[in-house]
Amino acid sequence: MDKLTSKKALLDSIRISEGVNFECDEKAIFEEYHTQGENKSSLAIKVLSIFGGFLATLAFLGFLAIAGLYNSEFGLLIFGLGFIISAIWLNKAYNKLIIDTFSISIYVVGFALLAFGLSEMNFDANIIAILISIIALSSLIITQNFILSFISILTISGSFIFLIISNSLYDLIHLYVAINTLIVTYLFLNEAKIISSDKRLSQLYNPLRIGLVISLLFGLISVGKRHLIAISQNLIWLSSIVIILVTLYVVYTIIKIYEINTVKSKVMIYTLSVLILATTIFSPSISGAIIIILLSFLVNYKTGLAIGIISIIYFISQYYYDLNFTLLTKSIILFVSGIMFLLFYLFTTKNLNTNEKI
Template sequence: MESVHKESLGIKLLSISGGILASMFFIGFLFMTVFDSPKVMGFLGLFILAGTLVVDRTSTSRVLDGACIGATLAAITMIGAGLGNTTKSDNITTLFLLGFAIIIPMFSRGYMLNLIAVLLFNGCLFALITINKQFSLVHLLAPLLAAAYTYTSLYKFRIWRIGFLISFIALLGFLGIESFNKPGYVGFEWLSSILIMVVAAFILNHIIRTLQIESQQSKVLIYAMTLLLMLLSAFAPAICGGLLILLLSFHTNHRFGLIIGFIALIYFVGQYYYNLHFSLLIKSAIMVATGVLFLTAWFIFKNTLKRYEQN
């Protein structure tokens, strides 16, 4: 059964890569043909998008999956380019695209179209922040994405989970960029971290309820240890976010989230230490101290953990 599942992955990859390849050339053709007429480009994009949604809703054929993906990407590009050239306003263009990102999931049952819609939605939110130079709002967007990822992992709309995961990681990567010194952004990293910790506390509560942990002492220990770990990286929201992803992915047995979260966390930790303005000697001391702390914790909890492993 596993090999069957993996074999059909080849078909999925073929349809996705074929769809993207075809759409790249088709977008090129459309741009060369209608580039001088932004209104025509916009309406053509709208028409293609509407047609794609109809096909996606009415057809169950896997054969059309790749074409639908490519057509949707082409349509969104054309609508964006058309609106941009017509309205000359980035805000209006982004708001329209945001609207389309909301409309697509209402009509589409397809996994890939929903993924594109979620990525477009989050991308538009980020674009609105940067266009209007309200960079402090990035520190609200990150916990919002964390909350959305948590909700779609634990409750409803599982189809959007990976979209929110990818968006969240992308935003965390952005939060880790040291050279981004825009007003309202620098100095408020703790805000992202604190709000992400609130979401993490909610996940911990879910884990405790699922595992049916009754002991008050155990509950306090779990909250204290996890949130203390996150508090240590209060000025590195990327690390807090990475820990949240690992926590949630492990809890829900989501292998893709676990792998991508693990790689992302290693990168964010490395980036954090690289950006620290200390000498190698001080960084060495910090790392050895951290290592000793974790080894001490391992030593203290070793027996307790072995007991649970054997149960």
Template sequence: MGKLEHIQQHLENIKSSEGDSFVYDEKAILSEYEKRDGENSSFIIKVLSIFGGILASIAFLSFLLLFGLIESEATILFIGIGLIIVSLFITKKFDALLLDTMGISLFVLGMALFIFGLFMFEIHENVITFLVMAVALCSLFVVRNSVLSFLALLIISGSILTLIITTDAYSLIHLYINLHALALTYVFLNESSIITSDFRLVKLYDPLRIALVFSLLFGLVGTSKNGLFSLSKSYYWTSSMVLILILIYVVYLLLKEFKVESSKTKLWVYLLSALTLLPTLFAPAISGALLIVLLSFKVNYKTGLSIGILALIYFVIQYYYDLSYTLLTKSIILFSSGLVFLLFYVFLYKKLKSDEKV
């Protein structure tokens, strides 16, 4: 069954349960979903085109700098500001793929020149970070473009991380992870209420969702690799505890969605979940990747699911590599974790089989 047929079937089920009082515009709903599918299918083309435009812009800029055609700091700064303004105008006024791609490419190049020009004026790096964040925030409110909104959100999250690094407040990375995990959970679990609260949020929801996924991963990377940040592992549990509690809550929602009524089954699921998550108490990167996987699975978000699985594999390998134990101890840890996952799989498999027989 295709996606549109599935939507039609879902609408018919709602109508049959609600009665004749339920009224909806089927053509408008299907048309909107077709439009959103078209935008999603062209997203990869846009991204590839944007990369091509960025590379061409960098080549042109390198040519100007190489031959000394741009020497003034003020010139670089004003060109950057001008390119940002032009890019916002193009993406706001035009919806064509070529112009849209050109506008986003100019935005990236303009931001690069803007940052470079500020550094040439020897402005303090924290002030530069705040200015870049302000430009990204203004761009987010001015233009309702999915790719540009995605870039602006990433710039804002990257600016927050930059401030944490430049001020040597590395312990705030745990607060960064916790806030992004809570925001990600809220956005994933409240799609309908978010997009219906304000029509302008319809186009911003998808870039917000994927940007939060990457932003959370940026923070998790800082805790996954030893020596990347000056962090004490003694406080890793402050991130992991929040992530684990959110994961348990998502498990509760999944049990509710699958209509699991047996108290014994629920107890086993919670017990196995706790055993699975316990080893991640001092590895928030693993529990964070698990959260992305579980949330994406619950809302059937395939992109997030793929990213979460890849991140989970990487974080597990990195965690195993950084363990300061003997090879035998590492093998025991992996063996125990794998055994818990296998028990979880066997339990779920038997449960699903028994439900099918019923």
């Protein structure tokens, strides 16, 4: 059975199970499927296409440099806005891979030219960051192209981090991490509601999800890498409190979904969860990676799960490296942490298998 036939069979089975109240635009669904099929390509081809478009854009910028563009602040501003507007228009007007790759290149270059032009015109750095984040947010509303939306989300997050650092308000990074954690958790736990609520939101969901996960990682790296930014080590626990509370709520949600009803099992799961999370109170980056893993596992998001696993390995290694303890003490801490994680894994696996048999 080919993919088109399987999709038709899936729609028929849903129609039968839901009854006469089920409605869908079958024609639009298959048209979208055909469009995706026409533009389908391997990751290598997409990367090469984006790289080629970026080189072509750089060549054009070289021509503009020879023409004296960089001597004119107004010219930088006009070309920057022109590139951004052109990228958005191309994505709205055309749905082809080659157009997408070219528009992504001029979109990124457009932001760089705009920021450089405003800087040369002596605009305040805060105003530039806010203006760029507003433009990126506006492009999210106008177009729902995956990569363009992903870049816009990272641009908005990067602008917030820039505002925190440029104004020397380093401890506000804890607020950034807390807000991102809450948004990511809400997004993952309400996936079906968000996708079904609006067509634009359904198209934005995937780039929004990966973009916010990466944005959260930006914050976790900022608090996890010691001396990367000048945050107070006495307040490092602020991020951990929010992340730990949210993680326990996610654990509660998982227990509810898998219908673990025995008091003994619940007590054991919560006890192990609290013990594991308590060891991360002075390393919010580790608990942040844990919540990414749990959320990705809950909704079967493989990309997020891979990011979470790689992140927790890195953050544990970084925390281990930064500890001001002897090698023996560090080894004992790692050994105990590993045992606790293994016990938690074995216990949850045993309970899930028991519930499946029941």
